[in-house]
Amino acid sequence: MAADAEDLEHTAAAYRAAEHMYGTLGSPLYATLCREGAKDPEVLALSAEGLDAASPVHLFTSAHFLLLGGAKHPLARFFATLVAEPAPPDEAWPDFRAFCLEYRDELRQLIASKPVQMTYAYRCRTLLPPMCIVADEAGEPLNIVELGCSAGALLMFDKYAYELREGEHIGDRASPIHLKGELHGGPALRIPLIGSRTGLDLNVIDPNREEDRRWMIATCYPELLDDQRQLNDAMDFVAASDIAFHEGDALTILPGVLAATPDPVCVYHSACLFYWNEEQKDELERQLREASMGRVIHRISVETTSEANRWLEGRNEAMGEAGNEAQATGEIILTRYRDGKAEPEWLAASTPDFGTMWWKD
Ligand SMILES: C[S@@+](CC[C@H](N)C(=O)[O-])C[C@H]1O[C@@H](n2cnc3c(N)ncnc32)[C@H](O)[C@@H]1O
Numbered sequence: 212m213a214a215d216a217e218d219l220e221h222t223a224a225a226y227r228a229a230e231h232m233y234g235t236l237g238s239p240l241y242a243t244l245c246r247e248g249a250k251d252p253e254v255l256a257l258s259a260e261g262l263d264a265a266s267p268v269h270l271f272t273s274a275h276f277l278l279l280g281g282a283k284h285p286l287a288r289f290f291a292t293l294v295a296e297p298a299p300p301d302e303a304w305p306d307f308r309a310f311c312l313e314y315r316d317e318l319r320q321l322i323a324s325k326p327v328q329m330t331y332a333y334r335c336r337t338l339l340p341p342m343c344i345v346a347d348e349a350g351e352p353l354n355i356v357e358l359g360c361s362a363g364a365l366l367m368f369d370k371y372a373y374e375l376r377e378g379e380h381i382g383d384r385a386s387p388i389h390l391k392g393e394l395h396g397g398p399a400l401r402i403p404l405i406g407s408r409t410g411l412d413l414n415v416i417d418p419n420r421e422e423d424r425r426w427m428i429a430t431c432y433p434e435l436l437d438d439q440r441q442l443n444d445a446m447d448f449v450a451a452s453d454i455a456f457h458e459g460d461a462l463t464i465l466p467g468v469l470a471a472t473p474d475p476v477c478v479y480h481s482a483c484l485f486y487w488n489e490e491q492k493d494e495l496e497r498q499l500r501e502a503s504m505g506r507v508i509h510r511i512s513v514e515t516t517s518e519a520n521r522w523l524e525g526r527n528e529a530m531g532e533a534g535n536e537a538q539a540t541g542e543i544i545l546t547r548y549r550d551g552k553a554e555p556e557w558l559a560a561s562t563p564d565f566g567t568m569w570w571k572d
Contacts, residue, residue, distance in 0.1 A: 349475035352406030359483030360410030396570030
């Protein structure tokens with residue numbers, strides 16, 4: 212459906228808002244495309260047709276996907292994924308615009324059908340510490356169920372090597388995936404023994420399908436080659452695993468999955484619930500309470516929230532200048548569901564890249 216003036220303004224606002232974010236996250240190319248795109252009605256109109264019109268990255272990902280698939284166009288010279296020495300991002304707009312017009316039909320089809328499901332193996336840095344707590348409490352092998360698992364990179368967290376405290380190496384050092392972070396406080400770390408792995412997603416990714424894998428790599432910012440390598444390696448682990456994937460709304464599938472999953476079980480979700488409204492979140496809570504009659508279900512939540520920033524503001528004040536640099540946007544909450552009752556425990560705040568965590572005590 213063609214975009215009206217309100218759609219265009221809404222999309223332009225999303226482009227303006229995202230410029231700073233992409234710059235901060237390490238993509239000067241996408242920051243430039245946002246700055247220039249916000250002023251271009253033709254590109255905005257195309258972008259507004261996407262499943263998520265408020266996300267400029269959908270159009271950029273689709274262009275990246277076509278280029279990775281071999282589309283021949285001068286735009287390729289700006290992508291670090293395609294050339295060893297990318298051209299300056301500030302010069303990319305005319306080629307991006309031309310690409311959008313030339314490949315309009317292909318782009319239209321992609322943004323209307325493929326969701327952006329960004330996932331990064333490095334998010335496991337925030338998953339390992341609470342998983343250690345759950346494994347200690349609930350026992351092993353632990354059966355894990357992820358809501359909104361995307362390509363399944365987090366379901367393989369036990370296959371990666373970690374250094375979350377200086378000099379403390381956890382996991383298989385021969386793993387191709389090494390995750391370094393900063394954990395302030397927190398539990399003793401180890402790799403828990405995992406039993407079954409179950410992943411629920413609206414759109415299941417098959418790592419053995421070239422198109423799925425290329426789409427996932429295209430969702431990574433082109434400059435962040437290490438993230439792409441990590442995701443590729445994670446998808447190799449997924450391809451060799453016995454993860455049971457279920458496609459559809461997690462809220463429809465979860466009750467059946469929980470009924471079929473033996474104890475001990477841990478349900479978790481990361482960067483997923485910001486897509487959900489309050490009704491959906493309440494429904495998840497209700498389902499977990501109901502499923503916990505006669506058993507204990509652990510739930511780890513790694514999501515963005517204002518709670519973490521409020522806590523960090525207090526801490527920064529207490530620390531004076533030393534704390535000013537710290538900025539959290541994420542938090543880790545562990546909830547134990549027993550006989551229909553929930554016992555939430557706020558564990559930690561984390562930075563947007565999930566790299567630094569401050570444990571509550
Ligand atoms: C941003 S990705 C995060 C993936 C992964 N959890 C991570 O942290 O890297 C969010 C995922 O949640 C999925 N998702 C969102 N709402 C969902 C729902 N109601 N049921 C199942 N999956 C959902 C999306 O399809 C997407 O793959």
